[in-house]
Structures are given as C-alpha cells and as structure tokens.
Amino acid sequence: MQVVLRPEAEQELLEAQAWYESKALGLGFEFARAADAAVASALRNPYGHLHIEECFYRVLFRKFPYTLIYLPSPNELLVVSFFHQHREPGSWLERSGS
Template identity: 35%
Template sequence: MAFYESQKSGLGVAFAEEVLATIQRILRLPLAWPTISKQCRRCLTKRFPFGIIYSIKQEYILIVAIMPLSRKPGYWEKRTGQ
C-alpha cells in the first residue's frame, strides 16, 4: 500500500479498497476461483497485479497471502503446511 501511495496520492487507498473488494467476492463465492494447490485457491484483483491466496476451512476462510503476480509462484506454500 505504501508503495502505491508513494507513486500517486490516493493510489494506496485504491489498492486497499481493491483488496477488500476482492476478499468480499471470495466470501460471497468461495468455490468460484481455481485451485492452485491441494488446499488453496487464488482470486485475482481486477485493477492491480495481485492474487489473493486463500484456503476454505470448515468455519472460515483463511487468507494465506496477498501475492504480487510478479513474485515467484509458491512462496506462500510454507504458510499452509503443504
């Protein structure tokens, strides 16, 4: 968020709002996005090059990572115990 805000005033807030909107889409339709590992799925943000990695648990959805798409795939896997 700080990076985007340093690029243009208000862009950091726009990034945070986009992440929250993406999480809301996940909460409404958690099975709508493709699996990327045994336990996790990924939903892409619409405006910024990020994916939200999440796992569906019995009583909640765990956000594992807010991942820049330029980052090495799978870096977040150690967070899930996979």
C-alpha cells in the same frame, strides 16, 4: 464466515498499500479497495474461484498485479497471501502449513 489473515498476509497488504500510496496520492486507498473486493468475492463464493494447490484458491485483483490466496473452510476464510504476481510462483506455499 469469518476472515482470518495470516500475519504474513497482513504485512504484505500493508506494505503494498504503502508502496502504492508513495507512488501517487490515493493509489494506496485504491489498492486497499481492490483487496477488499477480492476478499468479498472469496466470501461470496469460497469454492467458486480457481483452485490452485491442494485446498487453496485464488482471486485476481482488478487493476493491480496481485492475487488473493486463501484456504476456505465451513466457518473460516484463511487468507494466506496477498501475492504479487511477479514474485516466484509458489513461494507462498512455504507459509501455508502444508
């Protein structure tokens, strides 16, 4: 299965990683590892995580207040957002194309 990141999701990931790295040396790397772990978990079991809106699923990050929001299909895992949990709930839906 191929992982595809929406441009907005990639931007969220890069900005969050830079912010954490600015707070403590190596923390940005730890955030990136948590993001990788969330994506890997979604790939292992795409339909086994919490179903949220319509056809979307989520995986919570470990140690960070972030959620991976994705849309699985037979051949692709579309990452819609690396969503900070203190943002307005559901604001990621604006970019989901639904």
